[in-house]
Amino acid sequence: MTTTNPATMSAERFALETRNMHIYYSAFRAVKDVSFGVERNKITALIGPSGCGKSTVLRSFNRMNDLVPGARVEGDVLFRGQNLYAPDVDAVQVRRRIGMVFQKPNPFPKSIYDNIAFGPKINGWKGNKGEMDELVERSLRGASLWDDVKDKLQQSGLSLSGGQQQRLCIARALAVEPEIILMDEPCSALDPISTLRIEELMFELRQHYTIVIVTHNMQQAARASDYTAFFLMDADRAGQLVEYDHTEQIFQNPKDSRTEQYISGRFG
C-alpha cells in the first residue's frame, strides 16, 4: 500500500466513505465536516440525540436529500471510488444501488406481489412471469416474510401488520439487488417482537449487503451493529461526528467524554 490511488484504496476497504461532508438546508448548516468510512458487509449504526443530523447523513448516502428543497451537500461521499455528488452522477442510478428503508413502513397501496415487483419493473427488469415469481419469492424469503404471506400474495400490502409491512419494505428494497441498504429508524414504529425479528433479519442480510442504520435506541445499536458512529450537535446546532469505532469499543470504552455521557444516559 504505497503507490495505490487513495480513492481506489479506500474503495477496496469501505463500501461507502464520506470526506469533509457538510450538509446545508438553504443557509442553515445541518451537518458539519463528517468524515468516516462504512465497512463492507457490516452493520453500521448512527446514533445520537434527536436533531443531531444522523438521519440527514443517512439520507445523503443515496441522495434522498435531493428531494428536500434547498438541501445541499458539500464534500465527498465516495461509493466505489466515485463521488456520489459529482456533477455527472445520477441520483436515480445511486438509489438503484443504495436502497433505503424508512422510519414508518410505507408499502404502496398495491398487492404484496406488486409491491415487490415495482422496483425491478421500473428499473427495466427483463424476464418472464415465472422468473418474476421467483424474484418475488427470493426477496420475500430474504426478508423472512415468505412463510407469512406466501398464500396471500395478491392481498394489499396494507393488510399486513406493522412489523410485516416493514419487512415487506425491506423485501421490496432487496428486489432491486442493492449493495447497501440504508435503514432510517426502521423499528421505531414497531413492537418489541417485530423489532427483534428485524434485527435478526439484519444479521442475515449482512452476509450479502452492507447496512447502515439510524437508531435512537442505544440498546439496538449495541445489540445489532458492528460499528457505531456517534453524532452530536455543536454550538451552531450543526451535527458533527464525535466518535466512530467498533460498537463494543464505543459502548465499553469510549474515547470521547461526550460519547460516554450520552451512552450512560446523561443527555440526549
Added chain:
Amino acid sequence: MSTDTAPRSRGRLPEGDELHRNVVGRQRVGKIWQSVLLACTILGIIVLGLLLFNIINDAFGGVAVQSVVPEEEIFTNRDPASLSQAELIAILEEHLRSRILRNLEREQPLIERSNADLIELINAEIIKPEIVAVYPLNEYLFNRAAITASLAEEHPRAELSFKSWLSSDFLTSPMSSRPELAGVRTAVMGSLWLLLITVLFAFPLGIGAALYLEEYATDKLFDERSPVGRRLNAILHRGSSIIQTNIYNLSGVPSIIYGMLGLAIFVRALESFTSGSFLGATTDATANGRTIMAAGMTMALLVLPVVIISSQEAIRAVPNSLRQASYGLGATRWQTIWKVVLPNALPGILTGTILAISRAIGETAPLIVVGASTFIVTDPSGPFSKFTVLPIQIYNWTSRPQVEFRAIAAAAIIVLLIILLSMNALAIILRNYLRSKRVS
C-alpha cells in the same frame, strides 16, 4: 400611591338562585338561537324543494285543446276509420283552398296516400287542434272545478287533458318554433359534443398543470452554488408562485368574461381553425367561428382553474412516504409520478374533474357571448358545427312570454338536472370503485 381607603365597589359574580336564573336564561337564549341557526340551514333545503316543485309543477299539468273546426262537423259524426279513401279526399277538397291542395298534390298525389295519412292530413290542416290554455300540475289536480268552469265560458269546445311536457317525443324531436312540437334532441347532442371538447382540452391541461405545480415547481433546476444559478432558481420559483396565485384569481373571474375572451380569441382571431375551414370542406356555407370547437375551448379555459386546484389537492393527498419509497428503489421522477403518484391520486382527480366539468354543462352565459345558436334544427355533426346546448334552450324558452314555452323550459330543466345528477353519481361510483380496487 392612592390613599383612597374607602371601600371601592367591586363587581361580583352571581351566586345561588341568581346564578341558577342566569344560567337558565342564557341556556334559553342559546336554545332559541340554535333553532334560528337550524332554520337558516333548513331554509336552503326548503328553497331547493321549492325549486324542484316549481319545475315539476310546470313540466306536467293540464292542457285544454280546442280544434279550429269541430271534428264532428268535418266527419259528420262518422268514425274516421270507417271512411273510404274517396270520402276522405272529398273532405279535404271541400275544406282546403285550391292553392294548398295543389301544393299537397305536388308533394304526393292524394290518391297515392294511405287512409291513415289522409286522416292525419285532415287533422293537421282542417281540424287543427290548438292548445288554448295550460295549467300547472297543482291547479290541474286540486282546482279542477274552477278550471272547467272558466273553460266552459271561454272555450266551450275545449277538452281538458293531462299533459307531460317531458316525453319521449320531447327528447327525440329537434327544435321547433311551436312549443308542442319542440324537443331537445339538438340541444342534448350539442351539450354532449361540447362536453367532449371541453374534457379533451381541460383534462390533460389541468392534470399537467397540477403535476407541474405539485411535483416540479420546487425544483432547483440550476446549480445552487453559483449566484447566477441561485438567481435563476429564484426566478423560476417566483414564476411558479405567480402561476399558483393566478390560478386562484382565474377561478374567481365571472364566467361571462371567459365568454368574451372566447369571442375575441377563439371565434374571431382563430376563426380559420374553429370554423373548420382549415380542413377545406366546411359543413355549411356561412361557416364562422361560432362552433362547438370555439365554445369547447372557451369552456375548457373556464373549468381549467377548478380542475387544476382539485387535481392539486388530490396529488397533495398522496403520502410523501410513497414517493420516497419509489425514489428509494431507483425510480426516476416521471416513473414515480406515473406509477405511484398518479394512480393514487386518480380517484380524487377524477371526482374533482367530473364535478368541475359537470358545472360546464350547466353554464350559459359564456355560450351566449360565444354565440350558441338559439334556433337550429339540425343535429351537430362534428366539432366544427354550429350548435345549441340545453341551458341556452332553457334560457331562450324561459324568456318567451307564452306559458307553453315556460312548460317546455321546465321539461328541459328536468333533462339538464338528470344529466347533471348522473354525472355526479358517476363521479361518486368511479371514486368508490377505484378506491376499492386499490386498497382491498
Added chain:
Amino acid sequence: MADQARVGVVERTVPLTDANTRMIDLRKRPRIGESLIQIILFICGFISIFTTLGIVFVLGRESLLFFAHPEVSLVEFVTKTVWQPAIDEFGILPLVNATLMTSLIAMLVAVPLGLGAAIYLSEYASERARSILKPLLEILAGVPTVVYGYFALTFVTPLLRNAFGKDVVQIYNVASAGIVVGILIMPLIATLSEDALSSVPSALRQAAFGLGATKFETAVQVVVPAALSGVIAACIVAMSRAIGETMVVALAAGASPNFTFNPFLPAETMTGHIARISGGDLSYGSIDYDSIFAIGLVLFFITLILNILSRWIVNRFREVYD
C-alpha cells in the same frame, strides 16, 4: 425464542463479482423523455398565465377601440347616468348601479342565512345531521344558474307581485333577481365559512366551555371571532360571485338600463347587458360590440380586486394555531 430457521438464505441473481470490477457507471444519462415531460407540464401550468394575459389584452384592446369612437368620452363613461347606445349615450352608472343593487340584496339574503347555516353545521349539527345537510347544500350550489333564473322569473317574481301589489312590482325587477342570486351564493358562504369555523382548534372551545360559557356563547364569542378572517373572505368571494352572476339577472331583472334605486323596477346589470347585446346580432367592430368589452373590463377589475382582497385577508389575518 430466536426464529432463525425461518430466515431464508439470500441469493443474488447478480453475483457480487462486479464489486471486483469496481468501476460501475453511475453517470447521468440524458433522460430526454423526462425533460420533455417537464417542459410540457410547465407549458400546461403556463396556460393559466396566457388566459389572464388574454383576458386583459382582449378586454383592454377592445375597450381602447371603444373609447376611440368620437361619440364616447371616458369622463362621460364614468359620470353619466344614461346608457342608451341608440342615441350615443354611454354612461356606465346605470349598469353599475343595478349590479350593486342586485349584489347588495343578494348579500342581505345570503350572509345571515349562509353564516347561520355555517355556525349550525360546524358547532351544533351531529355527524349524522351534517352528513345529510351538507350534501343538500352542495346540491343547491350545483344547480345551474339558468335554472335559478327560471326560478326567479316563474316563482319569486309572482310571489313578490302578490305580496306587494302588481302595480308596485314590475314583472322584471331587481329585487327578485337579487333574492335569487342571494340563494345562489348562500351555499358558497355556508361551505367556505364552515371550513373556517371547523378549523378553529377545539382547545379554544374547551377553554370557553371551561369558563362556563354556553354553546351559543362559545360559538358566537369565541369561534366566530377566531375564524373571522375566513368568514369575511367567504363573504367577499360570494360578493364577487354575485357581481359576476349573469343568467339570473338576464332573465329576471329586465332589459332596460334604468338608473333607479327602486328594487321593484326593472334595471339592467353589467352582466345582463353584455349577455343581451352579445346574444343579439352583433357585427364585429361596431360601437355596441366594443362597448361590451369596456363593460367587461370594469367587471373584470371589480371582481379581480374583490378576489385579491379576500385572499389577502385570509393570509394577513389568519390566526395560526399549532
